[in-house]
Amino acid sequence: MGATPAAAEWSTDAVDQDHAFDYWRDLICDAFVQLSARPVLPGPFAGSITHRALDEVELSTVTADAQRVDRTRSLIARSHEDYVLASIQLEGFGEIRQDGRVAGLRAGSMAFYDSTRPYTLVFGDHFRQLVIQVPRSAVPAARVRDATAVAVEGVGPGRLVTDFFVGLAREAAVGRPAPGLAPHAVGLFEYALGLAGASDEPGEAAVRQAVLDAIARAAGEPGVSAEDIAATCHISRRTLFRVLSADGRSLRELLRHERVRRAKGVLRAEPRLPVAAVAVRCGFAGEAQLHRAFREVTGLSPGEFRAGG
Template identity: 50%
Template sequence: MDTCSHATSRTVWSSADADASDAFAYWSDVICDTFVGVAVRPGPDGAFEGRIEHSVLDGIGFAELTAGPQQVVRTRRLIGRDHEDVLLANIQLRGHGRLEQNGRVALLAPGTMAFVDSARPYALDFEDDFSQLVVKVPRSRLSHRSLAGATGVELGASGPGRVIADFLVGLNRMQGHDARAAAALLPHAVDLLDTGLSWAAGSAPPEASATALTRERIHRFVRRHAADPRLDAAAVAAGCGISRRTMYRALAADGASLSELIRRVRVSHAQRLLLSRPERPLAAVARACGFGGAAQLHRAFRAVTGMTPGAYRDRRPEAE
C-alpha cells in the first residue's frame, strides 16, 4: 500500500502488492473496503491485475480503478451486513461493462455514467480489461430521497450527461495538485450529481421543469448557508429570489419541508465534523453547524440518524 502526500491524501492499492496466488483475494478485500460489501468473482483467465487510486474529499470518495475481467455482485445478505447508504456514480473511462439494478440494465461504454444505489442489490459485469472513476456520495448529501428511479440507467457518452462526467473526472485529477480548489468546487459536483439523478430518473430531462430547477436552487442555497443560525423561510426565499409560496410548492414535490431540509443538511455537516475533528466539544460542533446549542444538535441528530452525536463519534475507529 502506498500513500501519497498531498493535502488530500491518496492511497494506491495494487494486486501487484500480493502474491500471484492471493492477488484476486486481495483485490476483493480492497473493493469491499473502498466501496461497499460485495462478492467479487474473477474472469475466466487465471491471471489477474487490478489497481485503485483512492481519495476522500470532504466525505466524498473518489476511486479510479483499472482492472481485468470480473463480476461484482451485491446481494441482500451483504446489504444487511454493512448497511451502507450511498450513491455510487460509475463513470466508464475505458472498456465496456454491464450494470443490472432494479430490473434495468445499463450498458457502460467509455464516457457513459451510471448510478448505483448501495441499499439495493446490483450486479456489475466486465468481460474485458476496463477503467472507471467511481464517486461515492453518502445519500444524506443528496437532495433526492429515492434513488430507485435513477439506478440501472446510463447517461450517454455525449450530451449533458457527459458534461457531468467530465466535471467529476477533472475534479478528481485536480485533487492531486490543488486540493483547495477541488474542495471549493465539490459543492458544485454534488449539485451536478443531483441534476444527473433527475435526468436518469426521467423526472427532469435536460429541459428540466421550472419546479425541479427551483427545488435544486433551494437545496443549493440551504447547503451553502446552513451554518447560519438565522436561516429561515424568509431568508431562503429571498436568497433564491422566489416567494415563500413558490418555495413551499417546490419542496412539497420533493416530499420534505424546509425545516426538515435544513435539519438534514446541518446534521450531515455535524457528521463530517464529528469524524474529522473528534476532539471538538459538541457545543462547538453545534455552533459550527447552525444549531442553537448542544441540546438542539442532540435532538436533531437523533431524529435524522437514530443515534446520538456521541455514539456516532465513537464509531470512528470502525470507519477507518
C-alpha cells in the same frame, strides 16, 4: 468506508497470482462497501485502485480485468453502509444493474448506484473507471431512487460533470487536492443525479427535481416558507408535502442541509471571513443558528470544520 485512509494505492501486484483475485475481493470491500465478486474469464487476473478522500467525497480510480461484482441483500443486512456511488467509465465497457434497470457504460459515460439496495456490476474485459462515493445523507433521497442504473452520456452537461470529477481525481492523485474545488463536488454530484433521474421518469421525477432545485435556490433567504416553494414550482401545498414525504425529509431539514452545505463551501473557500458573515450569506438567521445546524449535520462546529476537523 470507515477506516479507509484518505490516500491509498492498492494492487494485486502485492501478492502472487494464485491469490490475486481473493486479494482483489478484499480490496474492493475495503475501498467501497461489502461486495461479492468473481472473475468472468479464465487466466491471470490483475487490478489496482488509487484512492483519495476529499471531505465527503471519495474518489477511486479502478483498473482491472474482467469480473462480476454483486452487492447482495445479505451483505447489505450485515454491513449497513449507506452510500451513493457513481462510476465514470474511462476505458472499456461495463454494466450497472439496479432497481430493474441496466445502464451500459462506455468511455465518458456515468451511472449511479445505491449501496442500500442490491446491485450488480459486470465488466466483460479489461477496464478503467473512476468511482465517486458520497454518504447517502449528503444527497436528497428522492433523487437517488430515480437515478440508479441510468446512464448519463459524456456530452453536454454530462460531459461538464465527468470532466470535473476526472480532473479533480487527477489533481488529487499527484498531491494537488484543489481545496477550492472540493466543496463543489457534492453539488455537482447532486446535479448529475438530477440529469439521470430526469431521463428516467420525466413526470414525477421532474416535479421532485423542481422542488429540490427551488429549495436549493431559496436556502440563501431566511424565513422561506412552504408557500414560497410551492408557488415557485407552480404546485399546491399538498403536492409539495407529498414530494417531501417521498424524499423522507421535511422542508426544514432540507433547507438546513442545503444551508450547511453552502456554509461548508464558504468556510473552506474564504478562511478569513467571520462566521457571522458566513451565516448571513448562507441563509441562517444568525451565527447561533449556524452553529447549531452545523453541529447537528456534521458533528463539528464551523471553526472545527474550517480547521480541518
